[in-house]
Amino acid sequence: MISKTTIDKVYETARLEEVIGDFVQLKKSGSNFKGLSPFTDERSPSFMVSPVKQIWKDFSSGKGGNVVAFLMEHEHFSYPEAIKYLARKYNIEIEETELSNEQKEQTNERESMYLVSEFAQKYFSEVLWEREQGKAIGLSYFKERGFTEDTIKKFDLGYCLDQWDGFTKAALNKGYQLNYLEKTGLTIVKDDAADKDNKKTFDRFKGRVMFPIHSMSGRVLGFGGRILTNDKKAAKYLNSPESDIYHKSKVLYGIYFAKQAIAKEDNCYLVEGYTDVIQMYQRGIHNVVSSSGTALTADQIRLINRLTKNITVLFDGDAAGLRASLRGIDLILEQGMNVKVCTFPEGEDPDSFSKNNDYEDVVLYLQENSKDFIQFKASLLVEEAANDPIKRADTVRDIVNSISKIPDRIQKEIYIQECAQIMNISEAVLFNTLAQIGKKDVSDANKKIKQEQQAFDVVKNEPLRQKVDVQYELERKIIEMLLLYGDLEQQFEDLVLKENEKGDLVLEPESLDAKVYEKIYLDLQDDEIELANEQFRNIYYRLMEDLNEKEIFSITTFIANLDQELASEISSILMEEEKYVLHSWERKDIFPKDKKVGISQLVSETILTLRCYLIKKRIGSLQESTLNNQEGNMEALEEIMNYIQLNVLLNKKLNRVLS
Structure with a gap:
């Protein structure tokens, strides 16, 4: 602990x-x-x-x-x-x-899977560096690829012994449960045909060099393993299966090591394999990640989108797989990102090119050969179309279809103009084609909605209007004021109920210097008001304790000592008004007044409004009781009249007109 x-x-x-x-x-x-x-x-x-x-x-x-x-x-x-x-x-x-x-x-299942994966990573690294088989096979392979010892350690590379259950036995001996070894996919478990109670276990990555796959925060999620023998029956690369902690469509290899460089450079290089990432990183280009040999997904793109709006996709010199990879570019465009494409000379890939060239040469090549996606797609497809007019028309349509994926209208227009120049076709024709694609997309979306509606028996009812919970909002406001201004000294105009010369009840103002939390506490105590919402009540008592006992009140320290549910509620309260900053009002020449200008007024009005609300609630309760109980009606009616009179006085103070 x-x-x-x-x-x-x-x-x-x-x-x-x-x-x-x-x-x-x-x-x-x-x-x-x-x-x-x-x-x-x-x-x-x-x-x-x-x-x-x-x-x-x-x-x-x-x-x-x-x-x-x-x-x-x-x-x-x-x-x-x-x-x-x-x-x-x-x-x-x-x-x-x-x-x-x-x-x-109480350690949860996901945590157990993480611990098993972290043990596996350390075990495979230990085998690579300390066991004879690991050094002779695994370490030799990585060094032949041109990786330095520092790079091998940086990426936690390892080796799984060429034994049926070497890793599994080691994990079980360390106290890790077979259940979690199986769930992470590190161990394959099969029932013994001869003995049903007995289970046979096999290491999934037997005889493979290991590439741990890290989350953005550096936790080991799964592994990629490369076989080093020429076994045609076995896959060259093998990945961990899907699990509660590893979803390959939502993970990018190298993102943990690349995230800071991506944000700093405001660009992300996207490659295909593990060794491409490692070799480029070793060469000094750190803003590089890989989709690990799987087709690029929207989730992976969104992962990059959190760090930068710019992606440069790096393709091997071999053009065989380029056509299929174009789908990935459309996905990137759909996410509103800027995409460039760079291809390497024939026979080269990011791994070999980085290995055989200096840092400056690699950087220069990437700068000079990274094409706008329109230029790249046009040059690739035009070569295929050659002098065939029908294929050329299909090529234009294909490019416009990619442009239609872009959410930003200005970018769309610029790309249409660029496409018109490259393909030597009028902008008007391209804009018409773009409009047709847009109409088709809308039509398809509407059809889908109608189909979904027909699949259910829709009963039309009047939409329910959600009522505002006045007491909840007022109590929330009280918590907000305590958090933001609780320890600030303010001058308050207090209202004291007195009889005038005619014997009527009137509210007379009296000046009071007090801290905000003292004023709120005294007012709620005087009226014997307790917050109705359980969460707010818990926070209120804790706040009063901290504000009263500690010389300096710190929101950070206060939140740190709360459970996550209360901490989350406080964050929501404190950040509620920050959402208006997202609208950039100043750019529209609208300048909101600083709330600190009228703290005492805000406190007084909030407490008064809560009093009025509770008085109205009490009046309603008394009226209901008089209808149900005929006895003692005069006392109840007198109490109702007193509350109504008090309510009128309080609303006058709030400058409200009562019907």
Whole structure:
């Protein structure tokens, strides 16, 4: 168990914007940062990070919290794993106490799979460097590929012994469960035909060099293994099967090592294989990732989109697979990204070219040979069309179809103009073709919607209007004021109920100097008001305790000591108004007033409004009881009249007209 001292030090040291910046491309927006949501598919930023408050909010998914909450949501870390990740990032020594048996049992299944994968990575690396077979076969292979020892260690490369169950036995001897070895795909388990109670186990990656596949935060998700023998029955490359922690369509090889360089260079090189990534990284080009031999997916593109809007796809000199790879370019365009394409000389690929050329030569080649996707697609397809008019028409249609995928209208127009010049065809014809494709897409979408509607018995009812929960909103506002301004000293105009000379009740103002939390506490105490919402009530009492006992109130420290549910609720409250920053009102010459200007007024009006609401609620309750109970009606009616009179006075103070 991690000590409280370590946890406190982690929270004090970790900078939210730095941690999230490793996963999301953030841009300055006033005192905050904004970016695309890492949890949903979007093209306009709705993700906000507050360095001052050290909290984040994703308005598209509703998620929010502190730095630990982000890692738990995004990387599916447990709380201890998130703390350990931050400790490693900021070089903080971790103090741990022994876990109890009960705590060990509570370790969840995903965490167990991560632990098994991390053990496997260390085991395969140890075999590579320390076992004779590993050094003779695995290490020799990597060195023949031109990888230095530092590079091999950097990417955690390894070797799985050419034994049926060498790894499985080692893992079981270390106490790892066969259940998780099977679920991660590291071990294949089969029932023994002769003995049903007995199970046979085999190492999936027997006799292969190992490429660990890391998540964006550096956790081992799965493996790629390359066979070194000429066994025609066995696949050259073998990947871990899909599991709870490894989804190949959502992972990019090398993203953990490349993420900072991608954000810094504002460009990502996309290659095909593991060795392409490693060789280019070794040569000094760090902003490179691979789709690991699988067809590029929208999820993989969105992973890059969090870090940059620019992708350069690198193709081998062999043009055989280029045609099929064009689909990937259309997918990139659909995500609103800018895409360039670079092909290497015939017989070369990113691995061999990086290995055989200096850093400066590689960089220069990439700069000079990276073509706009229109130029690349046109040159590739025009060669195929040659002098065939029908094929040429199909080529034009193919290019316009790619342009139709681009969400931005200005970019579409520019690309149409470029295509017209390259293909020597009028812009008008291309715009008409683009319009036809657009109409077809709309028509297809409408047909799909109609089909879905017909599949269900639709019962038309009047749409239910969701009522605003007034008390919830007012209580939420009270929590917000305590968090933001709780320890600020303000001058309040208090209202005291007095009788005037005529004997009528009137509210007389009295001036009061107090801290915001003191004013709220006294007002709620006077009226014997307790917050109705359980979450707000818990937060309220904790806030009052902190504000009363501590000389300096820190939101970061306060949130760090809460459970994730309460921390998330507080983040939502604090970041609620930050979403309006996303609309860039200043650019529209609209300048919102700073809330700090009228804190005392805001506090007083919120408490008064809550009083009025509760009075109205009480009046309604009394009226209902008089209808159901005839006895004691006079007392109830008198109480109702007193409440109505008080309600009128309070609403006058709020400058409200009552019907």
